[in-house]
Structure formats: C-alpha cells, structure tokens
Amino acid sequence: MSGRLGRRSFLAMAGAASAIAAGSALLGRSAQVRSQGSPAATAPSRLRSSGGRLELDLVAQDTKVAIPGGPSRALTYNGLLPGPLLEAEPGDAVRIELVNRLSRPTNLHYHGLHISPGGSADNVFVSVAPGASHSYAFTLPADHPAGTFYYHPHYHGTVADQVFGGLGGVFIVRGALDQIPEVRAAEEQVLFLKDLPGEGGSRAVGMGMMLGREGAVLTVNGQVNPALTIPSGGLLRLRIVNGSNARFWRLALEDHPFHLIATDGGAIEAPVELPELLLAPGERAEVLVRGERQGGRYRLLNLPYARGAGGMMGGMGSRMGMGMGRGMGMGRGMMGSGSEQQTPVPIATLNYAGSVTPLPLPERLLPVEPLPAPVRRRRFVLNHGMGMVFLINGRGFDHGRIDTSVRLGDTEEWDLVNDGVMDHPFHVHINPFQVISRNGTPEPWRAWRDVVLVRPGETVRVRTRFDDFAGRTVYHCHILDHEELGMMGTLEISA
Numbered sequence: 001m002s003g004r005l006g007r008r009s010f011l012a013m014a015g016a017a018s019a020i021a022a023g024s025a026l027l028g029r030s031a032q033v034r035s036q037g038s039p040a041a042t043a044p045s046r047l048r049s050s051g052g053r054l055e056l057d058l059v060a061q062d063t064k065v066a067i068p069g070g071p072s073r074a075l076t077y078n079g080l081l082p083g084p085l086l087e088a089e090p091g092d093a094v095r096i097e098l099v100n101r102l103s104r105p106t107n108l109h110y111h112g113l114h115i116s117p118g119g120s121a122d123n124v125f126v127s128v129a130p131g132a133s134h135s136y137a138f139t140l141p142a143d144h145p146a147g148t149f150y151y152h153p154h155y156h157g158t159v160a161d162q163v164f165g166g167l168g169g170v171f172i173v174r175g176a177l178d179q180i181p182e183v184r185a186a187e188e189q190v191l192f193l194k195d196l197p198g199e200g201g202s203r204a205v206g207m208g209m210m211l212g213r214e215g216a217v218l219t220v221n222g223q224v225n226p227a228l229t230i231p232s233g234g235l236l237r238l239r240i241v242n243g244s245n246a247r248f249w250r251l252a253l254e255d256h257p258f259h260l261i262a263t264d265g266g267a268i269e270a271p272v273e274l275p276e277l278l279l280a281p282g283e284r285a286e287v288l289v290r291g292e293r294q295g296g297r298y299r300l301l302n303l304p305y306a307r308g309a310g311g312m313m314g315g316m317g318s319r320m321g322m323g324m325g326r327g328m329g330m331g332r333g334m335m336g337s338g339s340e341q342q343t344p345v346p347i348a349t350l351n352y353a354g355s356v357t358p359l360p361l362p363e364r365l366l367p368v369e370p371l372p373a374p375v376r377r378r379r380f381v382l383n384h385g386m387g388m389v390f391l392i393n394g395r396g397f398d399h400g401r402i403d404t405s406v407r408l409g410d411t412e413e414w415d416l417v418n419d420g421v422m423d424h425p426f427h428v429h430i431n432p433f434q435v436i437s438r439n440g441t442p443e444p445w446r447a448w449r450d451v452v453l454v455r456p457g458e459t460v461r462v463r464t465r466f467d468d469f470a471g472r473t474v475y476h477c478h479i480l481d482h483e484e485l486g487m488m489g490t491l492e493i494s495a
C-alpha cells in the first residue's frame with residue numbers, strides 16, 4: 001500500500017483503530033506503518049507524504065482507551081493516542097480534514113511549522129464546531145528546516161482541556177538533518193510524552209488549573225513504560241515531544257548521556273552532550289544515544305521538577321529561588337491539582353539487542369544562521385493578577401485586540417520577563433527565535449526554538465525575524481491552563 005491512503009480507507013482504518021485505542025502498536029503492524037527498523041512495540045501509527053502530498057482526515061473524538069492505571073476514556077485523533085505520526089518534506093502540500101466529534105469547539109495548530117498564520121493554514125482563530133469539519137491546506141516552504149513538530153488543538157477556551165484529555169500528535173519534516181550520514185545511520189524512535197489522569201482521576205479545573213494540571217500516569221506513545229532497543233555499538237535517535245498540558249519532563253537515561261542534535265526548530269551546529277534533558281510543554285528535542293554498553297536494561301527516567309508554584313500557596317507574591325519549590329509539592333497535592341512527582345519515575349526501558357560495528361557521532365550538524373541586529377526591542381512581562389488570571393504586560397487575552405504589531409522581514413529582540421512565582425514557558429507561533437541571553441548571560445550556542453522557559457525572576461532575551469508570512473497570530477505561555485486563564489497575546493505581522 002502506498003504511503004498515502006485514500007480518505008475512505010484511512011477513515012475505515014481509523015474506525016477499526018478506535019476499537020483498540022491507544023493501540024498504535026497494533027496498528028503498527030498494519031500496512032499503514034512503515035516501521036523503518038524502529039522498534040515496532042512503540043512505533044506510533046504513521047503516514048508519510050507521497051508525490052509531494054500529504055492528505056488525511058483527523059477525527060477528534062472521545063475514545064475508550066486501555067492504559068494501565070490510566071483513564072478509561074481519552075480524547076484522540078482517529079482513535080489513536082498519540083494521533084497518527086505525520087511525515088512530510090519541504091515543499092510538500094498538506095491537506096488535513098479535521099472532523100470534530102467532540103462536544104466543544106476545536107481546531108488545529110501546527111506547532112513549530114513555519115507556514116502562513118492565515119486562511120486554512122496555522123490559523124488559531126478558526127473555530128470548528130461540534131459535528132463540523134474544517135479543511136486545512138498549506139504548503140511547506142521549499143527551505144523549511146527538517147525537525148520534529150507537533151500538532152494539537154488551539155481553540156481558546158478548550159485547548160487546555162483537550163490537550164489534557166489526550167489530543168496531540170507529531171509532525172516530522174524530513175530534510176538536510178536526516179541526510180547527515182551519522183544521523184542517517186541511527187535507528188529512529190519518536191517519544192511522544194503525555195501525562196494522563198489516573199484511573200477514576202478527573203480532569204478537574206479550579207485551583208488545579210491555576211497551577212497547571214498534571215496527570216499521574218506518565219505515558220510514552222500512549223504506553224506505560226514501553227521497551228526501546230539498541231544494538232551494542234549502535235546509535236538511537238530519539239525525537240522527543242512534550243505533549244503535556246503543564247508537566248515538565250526532566251529526562252535522564254541510566255548510564256547513557258544524551259547527545260543533543262536538534263531543538264524545536266531543527267538542527268544545532270554540533271552535538272551537545274547532556275546528562276539530562278528538561279522539556280517544557282510544547283518543547284521538542286532530538287538526541288542521539290550511543291549503544292556504548294555491552295548489554296542490559298537501562299531505565300529512561302523522568303526526574304522530579306518543581307515548577308515554582310509554591311509561592312502561590314504561601315504568601316502571594318513572595319519570590320522563590322530555584323530549588324526551593326520541592327517541599328511545596330505537598331501543598332500542591334492538597335490543592336488537588338493532581339501530582340507533583342517526588343521521585344524518579346521510569347517511563348521507558350532501553351534493552352540491548354545484538355551488536356553492530358560501532359557507529360560514530362556526527363562532529364558537525366548544520367549551520368544555524370545568526371540573525372542580524374534587531375531594529376526594535378520589546379518587553380513582555382509575565383505575571384498573574386488577582387484571582388485566577390494570568391497576564392502579559394498586565395493584560396489578559398482578548399482575541400479582538402492587537403497587542404503587538406510588527407513588520408514583515410524585521411528582526412526584533414524581545415525581553416521575556418517573569419515577574420511572578422511560577423515557571424512560564426513562552427511560545428511564539430509561525431517564526432522560531434534564538435535565545436540571546438538569560439539574565440544577561442549569553443547563551444552558549446545558537447539554536448532555533450519556539451518555546452523557552454522563563455523562570456521566576458528571570459529575563460530571557462530572544463531574537464526573531466518575521467519571515468515570509470504576514471497575518472495575525474499569537475504568543476502565549478505553553479502551560480496551557482495559564483494560556484486559558486489569559487496569558488496570551490496577539491501578534492500582527494504586516495507586509
């Protein structure tokens with residue numbers, strides 16, 4: 001069967017899949033998936049572009065799921081959690097028919113893709129009513145970077161509930177990074193990270209929403225503690241996506257460092273060795289793991305991380321330093337927000353199987369273009385207001401207001417200032433940015449990002465250029481509960 005399925009056959013498969021929801025592995029053995037040597041046990045259902053086109057239907061629906069210790073129902077695309085893995089190349093035409101079988105409005109955001117914010121492309125102002133459909137159509141620019149991107153709902157008012165409920169999927173763009181010989185030689189595995197409410201757990205709102213709701217069940221590709229394999233001497237390329245509403249994933253692999261090769265917006269210039277990797281909601285990274293052990297089983301761990309919510313529980317407005325937040329976890333638990341994880345939790349297991357002639361790491365990756373000097377500097381202050389409101393520059397979100405007007409082609413520097421007591425990962429649509437400095441300390445290496453963590457008391461300076469596409473879009477905190485409570489602004493890019 002070709003990579004592109006006809007609409008009818010795809011829907012038929014989607015229907016069959018919903019009976020075995022969270023059954024990416026099962027579907028993985030069907031013709032829809034080309035496993036390409038990746039471990040089939042955790043390979044999400046996959047659809048590749050063919051002949052320059054990627055076409056599919058995505059049906060957003062409430063589905064019965066079977067996740068050990070997890071909820072009995074989740075929100076899925078085509079009955080799958082995560083949604084189908086989409087793959088395209090620069091220059092491809094993409095057509096996605098979104099069908100809303102949920103009880104509330106929805107839409108789609110193509111997180112990280114550099115495409116138009118208007119029409120039926122990455123237009124977050126589109127509303128798809130329950131029972132209705134919407135035809136998305138866009139073309140990836142011919143020079144679009146290769147990388148790991150993320151599709152998820154973005155209708156203001158329902159986005160946090162729908163993402164927390166399960167919706168989201170991975171959109172891969174293949175290109176130059178994939179052609180680097182050492183990268184190409186690696187086995188590839190997508191890790192879509194999602195926490196879900198525990199059995200009988202609610203998707204409760206209230207105070208939990210203010211802190212940002214986390215689920216107690218940690219899943220990777222919709223599975224609890226799946227197995228990954230690596231041959232001794234081999235390389236494993238992990239494409240990691242934080243698909244959570246609010247949870248930060250702080251990953252470490254026992255006895256194996258990560259070799260970072262790509263951030264949100266694609267390749268960095270040379271691999272960077274990291275003992276652990278912190279991903280805020282919406283953030284992605286690609287790492288290489290070397291099969292440098294002779295054998296055995298190694299746990300991929302999620303380490304505890306305190307998002308600095310404690311100040312909300314103690315005196316309002318008290319400024320917390322990093323590292324002080326852990327004890328506040330009890331307060332958070334008492335507030336019923338779900339779970340603050342206190343100990344490392346295994347989320348996947350790496351098994352050695354076989355051996356190969358040792359593969360080298362790449363020495364160089366791809367150039368990361370330095371941006372020119374900015375023509376303008378702006379300041380965005382992130383804080384909470386009185387009650388359940390989160391603000392940017394003192395204002396809560398209003399879709400009818402234009403908060404920031406910029407000119408197409410301009411380079412600007414933005415100072416992102418966290419004046420509050422909680423972590424806020426700042427996300428900008430359409431154009432990626434480079435972090436210049438954090439509290440005045442220059443960033444050690446250049447990277448394209450579209451999410452950057454701004455900690456309490458921190459000022460992060462980013463530089464961006466508004467390339468190619470005029471139109472209206474948004475920037476916001478990617479703790480989606482905070483976005484819902486107002487921490488979002490509109491950005492108008494004028495030609």
Ligand SMILES: [Cu+2]
Pocket residue numbers: 423424425477478479482483487
């Ligand atoms: Cu936030």
